[in-house]
Amino acid sequence: MRLSERHVALLQPDTISEILPPPPEGMHAATRDDHLATMAELMAQEPKLPEIWIFAYGSLIWKPACDFVEIRTGLVRGWHRAFCLGWNNRHRGSDENPGLMLALDRGGACKGALYRLPPDRIEDNFVKLFEREMSWRPSPFPPRWVNARSGDRVIRALTFCIDRQSGRYVTGLSNEAIADVLAKAVGSRGSMAEYLFATVKHLEDMGIQDPHLWQLQELVARRIEAAYGLDR
Numbered sequence: 001m002r003l004s005e006r007h008v009a010l011l012q013p014d015t016i017s018e019i020l021p022p023p024p025e026g027m028h029a030a031t032r033d034d035h036l037a038t039m040a041e042l043m044a045q046e047p048k049l050p051e052i053w054i055f056a057y058g059s060l061i062w063k064p065a066c067d068f069v070e071i072r073t074g075l076v077r078g079w080h081r082a083f084c085l086g087w088n089n090r091h092r093g094s095d096e097n098p099g100l101m102l103a104l105d106r107g108g109a110c111k112g113a114l115y116r117l118p119p120d121r122i123e124d125n126f127v128k129l130f131e132r133e134m135s136w137r138p139s140p141f142p143p144r145w146v147n148a149r150s151g152d153r154v155i156r157a158l159t160f161c162i163d164r165q166s167g168r169y170v171t172g173l174s175n176e177a178i179a180d181v182l183a184k185a186v187g188s189r190g191s192m193a194e195y196l197f198a199t200v201k202h203l204e205d206m207g208i209q210d211p212h213l214w215q216l217q218e219l220v221a222r223r224i225e226a227a228y229g230l231d232r
Contacts, residue, residue, distance in 0.1 A: 001204070002232070003197050003217035007224045011191035018189065021090045023136040030137045035130040038143065039123065046145055046156060052122055054129065055148050055159035057081045057112040058102035059195060062202040065132035066125035068115035073206055074148035074155060080108030081210060083178050084162050085141055086170035091189040099185035099192045100170060100178060102199070103141040103162040111208045114148055114157055133160055140168035175212070179219035183227070193220055 023029055054066065055076060085101040093099030104110060117125045134142070141160045148157045162169055173181075185192040200217045203210055225232060 001197075001200060001217055002221040003193065003200070003224075004221070005197070006230075007221055008191065008194045008197050010224060010228050011186050011193050013186055013188065013190065016189060021188070027136040027138065030130070030134055032127060034137060035127045035134070036123070038130060038134070039126045042143060042145070042158065049156055051119070051155075052117040053148070053155050053157040054115045054117065055112055055146060055157040056115060057104060057110050057159065058199055060115075060133075061113045061206075062198045064115060066115070066128045067118055067121060069118050070116040072114045072116075072150045072155075073111065073208065074114040074150040074157065075109060075111050076104070076146050076148050076157075076159070077109045079104040079106060079110055079146065079159075079161060081110045081112070081212070082162075083173075083182070083216075084170050085168055087168075088185070088187065090187055092187040092192050092195055093185040094187060097181075097184040097186065099187060099195075100173075100181050101195075104159060105162050105171075106164075111203075111210070113206065114150055114155060138166070139163070140166035175215055175219060179216055179223060182216065183220045183223035193224060196220060 054060070055074060058081065081102055082105040083100040083102055084105050085103040087093065087098035088101055089095050089098045141162045143158050144161050145156055146159050148155045182192040182196050196213065196217055200213050224230070
């Protein structure tokens with residue numbers, strides 16, 4: 001990897017805050033009751049699942065939002081990992097340099113991590129997961145069930161896919177344009193460069209190389225080096 005902790009360190013905010021800012025106009029903060037209602041809807045769709053699995057493709061890989069008792073790699077077909085969730089001007093971006101987050105978009109395939117939830121703590125872990133991923137409603141990337149191939153198994157898993165009608169869907173950007181965004185955006189929780197670095201590194205540690213992200217980390221590193229006068 002060309003993108004490294006040295007690059008990331010240059011873009012850290014003065015302080016890191018996990019405090020949730022006010023929701024954007026047209027959205028409201030989700031409550032526990034909201035999350036329990038979402039869980040009930042999802043479980044009604046798959047009432048006979050013997051196990052509950054979560055498919056992680058981005059930050060949930062390196063910062064799981066819930067407890068788990070087993071982890072596997074998995075392949076989901078029909079969806080691909082993309083920087084298509086915009087524009088983030090709070091957690092990892094600002095009004096001047098908003099960020100782009102990962103979501104699953106239609107088409108292609110995606111390799112990621114499968115987490116099996118503790119069977120005796122499903123509700124609490126669903127709420128933890130939704131508090132992290134859907135703190136505001138309506139969600140631009142709502143949860144849905146997908147099939148993930150892991151070895152000789154096909155696992156029904158919950159994941160988060162972009163709603164193309166949400167108003168937060170971003171498409172048509174070149175890798176160069178995406179890299180321009182990721183090399184500059186910084187918010188209260190850190191930088192987009194950190195987000196990209198952690199995702200690519202953990203995928204690599206799992207034996208997964210995403211060609212799209214691999215190219216982006218090279219492009220982002222070059223931009224940071226040029227901005228700060230770094231040697232490679």
